[in-house]
Amino acid sequence: MDLIAALAIQGLQMALVLALAPLLLGFTRKVKARLLRRRGPSIFQPYRDLLRLIRKEVVLAENASWLFRSGPYMIFAATWVAAALVPTFATGLHFSWTADLIAITALIGTARFFLALLGMDVGTSFGGIGASREMMFATLAEPAMIMITFTVALVAGSTQLSAIAQFMLTSSSLRVSLGLALAALIIVALAENARIPVDNPATHLELTMVHEAMLLEYSGRHLAVLEFAAALKLLLYISLIGCIFLPWGLAQPGDGVALYAVGLVTYVGKLALGGFLLVLIETSIAKMRVFRVPDFLGIALMLGLLGTLLRFVSRSF
């Protein structure tokens, strides 16, 4: 009975991230439009976009390979698994010990690896520009993410997200190293999700685009799958920040249905807050030149390294 309940909660989490990801995207677009004094599309628009793309015919470049057609599903699966392993509304899910934060980072890395390959598949220069820049960002964002993991893991004594969330719930003291990790994580999240100031999610046909450039040759259902994966990744990062730094409201294993419901509601609240803050950042700063981004990500790396170093030096930071 316990096992069935545990599996049901795990399944619920997998379905939940899937259901909420487009909504989060729609919400951020709506808020952004309101902040720019536009009315903006409905927050359900991303669902409609996905449905429309799914119904459309796929137009494939003549020399597109088998990788071009199967890659989107791989990316989607890796991102989905990663997103489902981050505690959203409850900790200690049945399979939460499958992968820790390092493995989740690496799963996102797998998705990015395939995405960059897909950008190169047809052999257009836009794909190449996107892929090469994405990998350049990743060479700094990934070590920064590992350093953030180190900092958090050294504070909480674990790299498992469930254990980290438990620790954060019970520990009350504020720590310098965690502040550094939060700042670094926000920078990494902005870069990984191709948001301003690193990349502009609303841009098309510009030489500065990175993420969109890799998807340029995609259409129809393949594009829908890739857009969905991007939405999942945004949800993943906001869930991650919420789970580590705002762990309140997370249901624990063995809690009653009511507490799980509380967990769900607070989770949706956290997503909304995260989305709102993201849009606030995006509307208040301008996009950077591409070769300023390494400096920006270098800050994240240094903050993460500093946080780790502080923890190595003393346990009280």
Added chain:
Amino acid sequence: MPLTVALWSVAVLLSIAFLAMMGSRLRAASVTVYAACLATSLVNLISAALYLLNDSAALSARLPIGLPWIGANFRIDALAALFLVVINLGSAAASLFALGYGRHETAPARVLPFYSAFLAGMNLVILAGDAFVFLVSWEFMSLASWALVMAHHHDEDNRRAGYIYIMMASFGTLALLLAFGLLAGPTGNYLFSSITGAQQPEWLHGLVLILVLLGAGSKAGLVPLHVWLPLAHPAAPSHVSALMSGVMTKVAVYAFVRIVFDLMGSPAWWWSMIVLAIGALTSVLGVLSAMLQRDLKRLLAYSTIENIGVVFLGLGLALAFEAAGMTAAAALAFTAALLHAFNHSLFKSLLFFGAGAILTATSERDIEKLGGLIQPMPQTAFLFLGGCLAISALPPLNGFVSEWLLFQSVLTSPELPQWSLKLMVPAVGAMLALSAALAAACFVRAFSIAFLGRPRSTAARTAAETDIYSRTAMGMLLAFCLLVGILPGPVIDVMAPVVEQLVGRAMPIQGHDAWFSIVPVAESRSSYNGLLVFVFIFLSTLLAIQIIHRFASRSLRRGPAWDCGFPDPRPITQYTADSFAQPVRRVFSAVFDARERVDMPAPGDARPARLEVSWRDYVWETMYAPISLAVQLAAEKLNRLQFLTIRKYLSLVFAALVILLLVISIWT
């Protein structure tokens, strides 16, 4: 029994080498030699694996060959058995690959005898039970591989590679000779078993460590002793490149582990500082250099340097923990290093085989002239892609498991007592993460330029899928990569006796754990389950495909590429390997002093605009160029000594004798 099997297989390999020398002109020579090497390697592999799985109690034997009265001592223990497994798995795969690849060899007489002699040499180094056998086998291995590097000596570059290789190899052997001399002490005891127990001062052990780093490190490719590696490894035929990169570097790792962990016993804490610094430097410099290469095989050779750096980084951590008495952490770091060495032998051989397949299909090593190979060679492309994923440390393949274990062991190091190590280890962890991320960028570049896009040359357009033997060899290695990636627990358990032998304690047994997850320290602390990650990815991919194909439109149309409405059909307009590397090159330009210069002709001038990219190899410029200059100058000055009269020679000899006697009398 395993020792007997191993020694007999060495004897068989040597006789194959001899027979191949006699009959290399025969048409069937190539197939026969490779088939015989394959069978011998398999027998040796199975016997070593069984020994490792069962009891792994040390066995030794003395053969009445070699130096009179001393004989030749051979020994096998858990550590040796593990490396025998690595070597023979690699050589079995290489021999299988060569069954197909070797048919295209233009000079089989220059490859076949040395190939099996090379295999014999590597096995002998592992089996050596005394310093004499070790050094002789080491030199034999070096010379056999040197002969293979020189197989295609008509090429000027290969001759230069061979020259630099033999210089560095001799230097390495010299360093090891001195190291063993110091270890043996004035009593001259060269038996490994008696070195282990000997009490020696700490400074002497420190000196030996430096010498071993020079000797084994030059063979493994540690920075700054790596310069020969990216020249020599690619120069050999591809299956030999795979052996040199995937396997021979592991023999060097074995030499380091054997001497530092086994023969010298308890380490001092500052040893780990040196090893960690060199390991971190090697891993980042190796992968950054790999990122800039156009020659596929040279790129793979530089990536070998990176992985060797990662292995040494793990060994350095193990030394630090062992010196601090943290045996559990030392076991974790040591296991991670050994596992990474094993993993690297798998995926690096796979990638070199892929490069060999491309070479056969297109006669091209320059990736700028390839492109679009995924169409004519879909299976090779799939296998090569698997190798790229594994080497980029991406789950659920094996490269990730060893890197994950290394990260976990970095996380256990705040308890280290020394402040300098406390400050150093986080930086080393950052370097490790940086090299993993750069490796991903490097292999996206390698795969996408060679296999994706449109063909950049006629050779790439007319390529054909490689033969069945080569694909089987690659498929076998990829299967191992996946297997180790999803079931790391049993592999770690197999390594437990080795770890226990060398650092005094093994990692907790992983086999009992549900679903084969690995738990390095405690479940509350960290765990990783490759099997479930793989199953989840597999199932969600299937689910996504099912749902999409159930509800989505199935229609599909082929058309010209979109490319923002301005597609240019000429393949030259694609992103090239150099342009793909440009962002990384620019970000890390300080490391290489990379510069780009645009030469834009004035309006009306008809010459084409040019973009010149240049970078410098600081290691070569600051270390090797001055040394070679000094040697050349000295050689010119000393050249006069060759043309003296007999009288002058005799007086020189007399003077030397007198001076030496004086020195001895003053010394004592």
